[in-house]
Amino acid sequence: MAAASSARIGRRVLLLEKNKKFGVKILMSGGTRCNITHNCDSREIVKAFGRGGKFLHSALAALSPDEVVALFESLGVATKVESTGKVFPVSNRAIDVRDALVRFAEAENATLQNLSPVTDIVNKSGVFDVQTCGAVLQSRSIILTTGGLSFPGCGTTGDGYAWAKAFGHSIVDTVPALTPLLSNCQWANELKGITIDPTAVTIKGTAPAGSKKQKPLAQTAGSFLFTHFGFSGPAAMDVSREVARHPNRKQLRLECDFLPGQKQQQLLDQLQRAKKDGGAKSVLRTVQELWPEFPKRLIESWLGEANVDGSLRLAELSAGRLNALVEQVKRSAFPLQGTLGYEKAEVTAGGVTLKEVNSSTMESKLCPGLYFAGEILDLDGPIGGFNFQAAWSTGWLAGMNA
Numbered sequence: 001m002a003a004a005s006s007a008r009i010g011r012r013v014l015l016l017e018k019n020k021k022f023g024v025k026i027l028m029s030g031g032t033r034c035n036i037t038h039n040c041d042s043r044e045i046v047k048a049f050g051r052g053g054k055f056l057h058s059a060l061a062a063l064s065p066d067e068v069v070a071l072f073e074s075l076g077v078a079t080k081v082e083s084t085g086k087v088f089p090v091s092n093r094a095i096d097v098r099d100a101l102v103r104f105a106e107a108e109n110a111t112l113q114n115l116s117p118v119t120d121i122v123n124k125s126g127v128f129d130v131q132t133c134g135a136v137l138q139s140r141s142i143i144l145t146t147g148g149l150s151f152p153g154c155g156t157t158g159d160g161y162a163w164a165k166a167f168g169h170s171i172v173d174t175v176p177a178l179t180p181l182l183s184n185c186q187w188a189n190e191l192k193g194i195t196i197d198p199t200a201v202t203i204k205g206t207a208p209a210g211s212k213k214q215k216p217l218a219q220t221a222g223s224f225l226f227t228h229f230g231f232s233g234p235a236a237m238d239v240s241r242e243v244a245r246h247p248n249r250k251q252l253r254l255e256c257d258f259l260p261g262q263k264q265q266q267l268l269d270q271l272q273r274a275k276k277d278g279g280a281k282s283v284l285r286t287v288q289e290l291w292p293e294f295p296k297r298l299i300e301s302w303l304g305e306a307n308v309d310g311s312l313r314l315a316e317l318s319a320g321r322l323n324a325l326v327e328q329v330k331r332s333a334f335p336l337q338g339t340l341g342y343e344k345a346e347v348t349a350g351g352v353t354l355k356e357v358n359s360s361t362m363e364s365k366l367c368p369g370l371y372f373a374g375e376i377l378d379l380d381g382p383i384g385g386f387n388f389q390a391a392w393s394t395g396w397l398a399g400m401n402a
């Protein structure tokens with residue numbers, strides 16, 4: 001996007017990519033469907049990025065989510081909005097997005113060179129010497145878009161951080177984000193393959209001495225997947241950055257509310273009503289009928305954890321056991337061991353510190369002619385197309401100014 005935007009205004013552009021294929025991350029994104037942006041306005045994108053969001057104002061003014069959609073449509077990629085607000089190509093093919101960008105940059109006369117790893121960049125009195133494949137190329141402007149450290153197998157090994165540091169930039173400590181969570185909770189691991197959507201998830205640590213309250217470290221709601229190693233799906237992945245950043249990861253736990261739309265008391269009332277109506281059916285059967293959205297395996301696990309014999313008639317269940325069962329639905333707690341790390345992280349949190357980059361141009365405040373865009377910056381958003389939107393917008397703005 002940066003190469004196309006720069007070439008479009010008449011700059012001579014050379015894009016150097018270490019891989020054989022361009023845009024490998026695009027190809028693997030969104031389950032190979034590429035969630036290109038979110039169906040919202042720029043303000044909501046800013047909000048989604050939290051403390052770093054305001055850095056994106058100018059970039060989003062240069063290329064908003066609507067303009068991303070219009071741009072891709074103009075490049076022949078029709079898009080659709082799904083119920084989650086995620087925007088995908090109608091074709092469901094990430095390769096269409098990647099190919100459109102390559103076509104766009106080439107049509108604007110940018111030169112795209114694959115199999116060209118940059119091995120060093122040196123600034124010699126305002127001219128950058130860029131070393132690649134035995135050659136040294138010279139330019140007055142460079143845009144660093146080497147991404148982060150996630151999925152290192154596809155070329156993103158954090159090379160840009162070293163150059164940014166060499167040019168005087170500070171790097172905010174990086175951690176994997178949007179990555180699955182590890183848990184050795186056996187009963188949860190046995191539920192592998194089950195998805196509950198929506199589930200409200202909360203990360204909690206141990207309470208400070210003398211206090212009963214545990215402030216949540218992170219909270220969100222969305223689709224939640226049990227796996228053989230722990231938890232995945234957007235809800236679990238969206239809270240992973242706080243787990244990865246925590247100094248005592250193994251003291252953290254994940255609390256799940258599997259029926260976030262209903263209060264604890266409402267669920268108790270439903271069970272008590274069923275009990276008053278005779279309670280002749282087994283507890284297992286009653287719960288299956290009351291909340292048919294849950295698979296039998298999950299209900300059986302809740303019953304086990306709540307010390308409830310599911311074959312008992314509901315009428316035989318004490319108020320205490322009813323409460324314990326509802327606690328499982330509203331507040332199942334799982335110990336965490338950490339995350340699956342960079343190998344499976346969709347993004348890298350941390351990176352080139354934002355305060356040293358001019359957000360109106362993407363130019364370094366420390367080294368004239370040096371620009372940054374995309375995930376190399378200390379910016380990471382939630383799942384839902386936000387990270388591509390930030391990459392497209394910052395790339396577009398950097399390209400216009402470099």
Ligand SMILES: Cc1cc2nc3c(=O)[nH]c(=O)nc-3n(C[C@H](O)[C@H](O)[C@H](O)COP(=O)(O)OP(=O)(O)OC[C@H]3O[C@@H](n4cnc5c(N)ncnc54)[C@H](O)[C@@H]3O)c2cc1C
Pocket residue numbers: 016017018019022023024025026028029030031034035036037116117118119145146147148150151154155156157158159160345346347373374375376384385386387388389391
């Ligand atoms: C599995 C997965 C799924 C994802 N799905 C989505 C999604 O659906 N929606 C969304 O918004 N975000 C998604 N993301 C996140 C999104 O892909 C990234 O945030 C985005 O690609 C960042 O763009 P970028 O251009 O900054 O970096 P990247 O896309 O990572 O590109 C960096 C490029 O630089 C190249 N490079 C690195 N070092 C060098 C070097 N020394 N010399 C030459 N080239 C080099 C790399 O090979 C790479 O091609 C996903 C990420 C992953 C891993």
